[in-house]
Amino acid sequence: MSDFRISKPLIKxxxxxxHGQKGLDAEDYRAHVRAVGCESTLELSRAxxxxxLQRLFALPDQPKAKGRPDASKG
Structure with missing residues (x-):
């Protein structure tokens, strides 16, 4: 068995x-973790x-929030 142990920076x-780039909520994220064979991010093997990562990168990015209109214009 591998001695790989996922680090806190990798989890972050x-x-x-x-959550930030792809816009997944906690439930959807956990579904992706379960789809690769784990119940928790802490249990992930290297593979x-x-x-x-492949699953997450395949998802579209969430739309960027549009900035508030400038109140000084108009």
């Missing part, structure tokens, strides 16, 4: 990608981490 990066 995964969650930022999933499962790679599979999860």
């Amino acid at each position: 990066a995964l969650r930022q990608l999933a 499962q981490h790679q599979q999860l």
